[in-house]
Amino acid sequence: MKFFGSGHGACPGCGLPIAVKTVLNALEGKVFAVNPTGCLEIISSQYGKNAWNVPYIHSVFENAAAVAAGIEAALRAMKRKDEGYVVVFAGDGATADIGIGTLSGAFDRNHDILYICLDNEAYQNTGHQQSGLTPPGESTTTTPVGKVLPGKIGKKKDMISIAVAHGIPYVASSSVGYVSDIRRKVKKAVKFEGAKYIQIHSPCVTGWGIDGSMSIKVARLAVETGLYPLVEYEYGKLTSVRKIKDRKPVEEYLKLQRRFRHLFTHEKGREMIEVLQRFADENAERYELDLKKDEK
Amino acid sequence: MRKVVRGFYSVAHSVKLCRPNVICAYPITPQTEIVENLAAMYANGELGDCEYITAESEFGAASMLVGASAAGARVFTATCSQGLILMSEVLFNAAGMRLPIVLVNTNRALSAPLSIWNDHQDSIAIRDAGIMQLYVENNQEAHDAIPQAYKVAENRKVLLPFMVCMDGYKLTHAYEPIDLLDQETVDSFLPPYEPAAYMTTKKPLAFGCYAPPHIYMEFRVAMQQAMERAKNVMLDVFKEWAEVSGRDWGGHIAVDFPDSKILVVAMGSVVGLLRKVVEELRNEGLSVGLVKIRTFRPFPVEELREALKDAEKVIVLDRSVSFGYEGPVSIELKSAIYGHSSAEIYSYAVGLGGRDMPKDFLEKLIRDVAEGRERPGFAFKGHQEFEEVIP
Numbered sequence: 001m002k003f004f005g006s007g008h009g010a011c012p013g014c015g016l017p018i019a020v021k022t023v024l025n026a027l028e029g030k031v032f033a034v035n036p037t038g039c040l041e042i043i044s045s046q047y048g049k050n051a052w053n054v055p056y057i058h059s060v061f062e063n064a065a066a067v068a069a070g071i072e073a074a075l076r077a078m079k080r081k082d083e084g085y086v087v088v089f090a091g092d093g094a095t096a097d098i099g100i101g102t103l104s105g106a107f108d109r110n111h112d113i114l115y116i117c118l119d120n121e122a123y124q125n126t127g128h129q130q131s132g133l134t135p136p137g138e139s140t141t142t143t144p145v146g147k148v149l150p151g152k153i154g155k156k157k158d159m160i161s162i163a164v165a166h167g168i169p170y171v172a173s174s175s176v177g178y179v180s181d182i183r184r185k186v187k188k189a190v191k192f193e194g195a196k197y198i199q200i201h202s203p204c205v206t207g208w209g210i211d212g213s214m215s216i217k218v219a220r221l222a223v224e225t226g227l228y229p230l231v232e233y234e235y236g237k238l239t240s241v242r243k244i245k246d247r248k249p250v251e252e253y254l255k256l257q258r259r260f261r262h263l264f265t266h267e268k269g270r271e272m273i274e275v276l277q278r279f280a281d282e283n284a285e286r287y288e289l290d291l292k293k294d295e296k
Numbered sequence: 297m298r299k300v301v302r303g304f305y306s307v308a309h310s311v312k313l314c315r316p317n318v319i320c321a322y323p324i325t326p327q328t329e330i331v332e333n334l335a336a337m338y339a340n341g342e343l344g345d346c347e348y349i350t351a352e353s354e355f356g357a358a359s360m361l362v363g364a365s366a367a368g369a370r371v372f373t374a375t376c377s378q379g380l381i382l383m384s385e386v387l388f389n390a391a392g393m394r395l396p397i398v399l400v401n402t403n404r405a406l407s408a409p410l411s412i413w414n415d416h417q418d419s420i421a422i423r424d425a426g427i428m429q430l431y432v433e434n435n436q437e438a439h440d441a442i443p444q445a446y447k448v449a450e451n452r453k454v455l456l457p458f459m460v461c462m463d464g465y466k467l468t469h470a471y472e473p474i475d476l477l478d479q480e481t482v483d484s485f486l487p488p489y490e491p492a493a494y495m496t497t498k499k500p501l502a503f504g505c506y507a508p509p510h511i512y513m514e515f516r517v518a519m520q521q522a523m524e525r526a527k528n529v530m531l532d533v534f535k536e537w538a539e540v541s542g543r544d545w546g547g548h549i550a551v552d553f554p555d556s557k558i559l560v561v562a563m564g565s566v567v568g569l570l571r572k573v574v575e576e577l578r579n580e581g582l583s584v585g586l587v588k589i590r591t592f593r594p595f596p597v598e599e600l601r602e603a604l605k606d607a608e609k610v611i612v613l614d615r616s617v618s619f620g621y622e623g624p625v626s627i628e629l630k631s632a633i634y635g636h637s638s639a640e641i642y643s644y645a646v647g648l649g650g651r652d653m654p655k656d657f658l659e660k661l662i663r664d665v666a667e668g669r670e671r672p673g674f675a676f677k678g679h680q681e682f683e684e685v686i687p
Contacts, residue, residue, distance in 0.1 A: 029497070030497055031497070032367070032495055032497070034363070041506065042506065045502055045504075045505045045506060046505060046506055046507075046508065047505040047506065047507045047508075047511050048511070050502040050505060052500065052502055053500055054497065054500050055495035055496055055497055055500045055501060055502075056495075056500070056501075056502040056503065057362075057363065057366050057495060057502070057503040057504050058502075058503070058504035058505070058506070059359060059362045059363070059386065059389050059393075059504055060359075060385055060386060060389050062355075063355065063356070063359035063362070063386060066351070066355075066356040066357075066359030066360045066363070067359050067360070067362050067363035067366075068363060069349070069356075069360050069363065070318065070320065070359065070360030070361060070362060070363025070364035070365075070366075070367070070371075071363040071364065071366070071367045071495065072363075073318045073320075073347040073349055073360065073363075073364055073369075074317055074318050074347075074363065074364035074365075074367035074368065074369035074371075075367060076347055077317040077318055077345050077346055077347045077364075077369060078317055078345065078367075078368065078369060079345070080367075080496075083496060083497045083498070084497040101352060101353060101355070101356070102352065102353075102355070102356045102359060104352065105351060105352030105353070105356045108352065109349065
């Protein structure tokens with residue numbers, strides 16, 4: 001353990017410690033960590049078993065961006081900015097649902113913070129309930145598959161566009177399947193003065209219903225199918241996209257996970273798979289994900 | 297320097313002299329001009345090493361103060377009513393994290409129906425948060441309360457948030473001649489904030505850990521012990537303030553005419569008018585005195601026992617209601633003096649949502665109790681008679 005480690009209680013194969021360690025190492029531990037309520041908080045911050053070797057704070061569920069803004073303001077006022085970066089590690093529910101008000105406020109004021117959304121696509125700590133970042137077709141305990149419904153109806157909230165629309169200097173998506181991509185984006189992000197948002201796709205072995213050894217493979221398939229495009233925006237302009245060679249059909253990603261298993265048997269399952277394939281195709285078109293034959 | 301200023305300014309000026317590092321606020325009537333005054337000071341570069349941030353909500357403001365305070369900053373906010381209730385989740389959290397945040401609540405009623413006018417329902421509703429609460433009578437007391445609030449909250453025997461409660465409109469909008477403090481006086485009284493523990497990369501610490509059942513309760517016991525210690529710390533600070541400023545506002549309570557048969561108990565701005573009423577009734581020969589509760593948290597249990605031990609009748613004027621029971625000040629007072637006084641308790645909820653409490657109303661109420669026209673127990677006073685239509 002250097003900055004995050006022994007004592008944490010994450011499941012084998014959990015994406016969260018992979019992402020957190022990568023971020024903390026990339027910033028050489030010069031980090032003020034802000035962590036709202038959620039799985040990461042529960043596995044790492046029990047009194048007497050704290051796994052963080054950087055200054056850490058957990059306040060409540062929906063205020064991480066504001067707490068981070070307060071730390072940043074305090075460091076500025078007290079001329080201690082050189083001590084480190086203020087970094088939020090928040091789940092997708094804390095980010096896109098209950099905490100979006102304080103997140104929008106912090107973006108709007110352009111506080112010099114790095115907000116990392118660890119997106120495992122549901123409230124996993126409490127047993128896999130639907131969040132705004134749960135994709136359609138996923139069976140969660142609050143959007144269960146039933147005789148009528150094939151899991152979640154609707155769409156995954158586009159937080160990347162919401163972040164970009166705030167006019168903040170840096171917005172990116174990344175994935176635990178591509179650790180070097182996380183490292184590169186974090187190092188780049190902190191060079192910008194102002195608010196930065198990186199959304200990292202992070203597998204949850206219990207919620208997604210996968211074996212711990214499959215985490216990285218599944219995370220990569222999300223990218224390789226076009227369901228989770230890895231993109232980068234600087235000052236509102238799309239500046240980089242991870243291209244895909246021979247984009248795979250979404251079924252290859254879905255069939256490995258218990259949360260989507262019903263789609264292959266439910267009478268509306270085919271329809272939902274088509275919805276997901278359409279999202280992947282739209283991503284491919286919007287971000288020009290597909291590597292053309294003459295490109296390298 | 298003596299100057300005629302509004303209540304807002306008496307607070308803002310005092311906050312500035314306390315040299316805060318971070319001020320976060322969201323405007324709400326009737327708090328607005330406190331933060332407008334501070335924003336103007338910030339815009340004019342008068343706040344020194346301080347960041348002033350307009351939050352996206354009171355919830356955001358309180359949350360920023362949690363971060364800033366944990367990072368070692370001296371912080372301030374002001375709010376009331378819906379804003380205080382919106383903050384309340386974070387305020388409970390801040391108290392548990394033992395952050396010495398100072399805030400001013402410009403007491404205002406709670407919706408529904410919507411009311412921007414004064415009563416105490418907002419601050420009373422968060423009495424169990426672990427936040428110290430001081431109710432002031434006038435704008436000089438509000439002005440003087442700010443440095444004292446920081447000194448108490450930041451004392452290492454205490455380390456809890458401190459809320460100064462001043463009546464909305466009645467005080468905030470009132471012009472009064474105020475002896476404005478100067479920087480030298482405040483600096484001599486209030487040293488720079490040196491946090492016992494704070495977030496720094498030089499010595500990483502974790503704030504806001506979660507506690508399983510085997511350890512949670514100990515943190516809550518520690519909060520109660522801190523509140524109990526705060527009682528003595530407050531007395532020391534109040535005494536020191538009286539020496540520094542020449543103004544003695546009393547202890548946890550302030551009593552006029554302690555040996556009276558009838559004692560009227562109240563908090564906030566109505567105390568000023570009650571003092572006049574009590575004086576006049578005494579001139580008529582009535583044995584009546586006044587007990588002003590200053591600190592509602594920690595609650596002045598021993599002080600009230602002593603003050604009320606020989607009283608025959610106690611009149612409690614509450615500015616809020618615990619629906620299904622009665623006025624909260626009365627509830628707590630009865631609990632405090634149980635077994636220590638045989639006084640009859642007359643408990644009244646008055647002045648809700650800014651309902652006027654004119655002098656003749658207060659006079660009549662006291663006379664009615666004195667002359668046996670009232671029965672002990674709880675009642676609303678000052679409302680119109682109406683027939684409730686049950687659909």
